[in-house]
Amino acid sequence: MNRQPLGTMGRPVVSRPAERVAELLLLLSAIASAAGIIFITAFVAGSGIPFLARTGIWAFITGSTWRPDHGVFGIFPMIAGSAAVTACALALGTPLGLATAVYLAEFAPRRLAAPVRQSVQLLAGIPSVVYGFYGLTVLVPLVSRVSSGPGFSVLAGGMVLAVMVLPTLVSLGEDAIASVPPEYREGSLALGATRWQTMMGVLVPTAKPGLVAAVVLAMGRAVGETMAVIMVTGNVARLPSSLLSPVYTLTGNIALEMGYAAGDHQQALFATGMVLFAFIMGLNFLARASSRGRKKR
């Protein structure tokens, strides 16, 4: 009772029935938020499952030819494309992101840490189409000059995505390291270890599940990104043979063709959405399993 705000006469300001109403409204909001996922899942599955039942899920996932105008739907090149672009983004982004996280959490003087942290967080606020435009006008010509190919490539997509996943990697990575109990750090330093030894021998191993979760969530962000990727990967539905090959991603497939698709083609795009959905759900599950592992220890 004492915690409730008091009016002039010392009585609680909010009456009990009003509180009930407020609670009910909060409950309704929570249900509405959760219902979103159910409606979307039902809608995507409702359109995608009949198609998969007809063509066979295996043929759809492993088919290497995508010719909607001839009724041939195989999304293996897109699965490979999404995987290649994501792997490239993580290969470039993870060392940079986690190193930044470690620096901010342990080494950075406070005056430097705040502006760096804010700049990285600002990256999250840039619309993805702006990243794409930057990639199209700067990175693609750069890759093209260096490689003497067209420049639309796995590498260009990976470079754009590496920057886009930095906010996720840095903020979650820093949280993971900051949440290591201070006794560990103090104990290690008291035993005579240097700050670097403490970091590599104690803090990073202890924070590892959290760091893994940060990487997995960054992976989910990279797999799901659409606009920026469409603009720089070239969207060629063929298996990529090198970092410099143009590729088509699962998200790009849906975004480029949804406006025109009808009938089987449209259902095939919903089925593509289901595959993408399964990917992201799997990644989220991995991330949660990883951070739960930390709590148990």
Next chain:
Amino acid sequence: MLCTSRFRLLLVVIAALVLAGCGKAAPPGGHLGTITVAGSTSVQPLSEVLSQRFMELNPGVRINVQGGGSTAGVKAARERAADIGQSSRELKPEEKGLHETVIARDAIAIIVHPSNPVRELTSAQVQAIFAGRLASWKDVGGPDRAIVLVNREAGSGTLGVFVELVMGKDQLSDRAIVQNSTGAVRTTVSTTRDAVGYVSLAGLTPEVKAVAIDGVSPTIDNVLAGKYVVSRPFIYLTPQAPEGLVKAYIDFVLSAEGQAMVRKEGLVPVR
């Protein structure tokens, strides 16, 4: 949605009649209400300028111009989700049955990087290049470098016209890079030394170079004279013959002022 817009239109018309009855002057231009125009992204920029001017002349009118592609434009007109559908290609036989008004003509220009020495191609060469049979600029009188094809996405009106008028029965190469708008194709070609793509006449800028086809440059005059043949109509689609406010707007588009604006946008007037 249509119901409410119709209803609103009706209310507005009644209000206008009442006001007129009271002896008050109708707003200059006299028309009131809302029109939605949707479809081809090639026609969209033209519709935007035309509707802007029409709204200036008729302050009581609101015109919403939306994109979505030619196929979506046909669908929108048929399902009456929009008052006017825009298409940048002839309708397919199964799409017929709508009232069509050609408001302008467009040509499709083949574009290359400004530094590319190639100035002219034959239509057979363009076809062979986009089918992937000619893979080097050397084959058409340029430097010994691989050609980078830039294509539009499946379903695009520009792609449809290009395939119909240039490719014929030939298959497009599956190695072509796909970009999903006129602007993206232009940016790609302007930043990629060995690229070749195709865009609407209105999408030509000095950032890229348009090549002559069979000796004819893609210009408004050449299209009007019937010499440049890779051309297509810009069509406004209505469920029936246009009437009321929609008719007033389409009449404006076909008027001398409207057609002068068509030309100013880099497109070919029809009147």
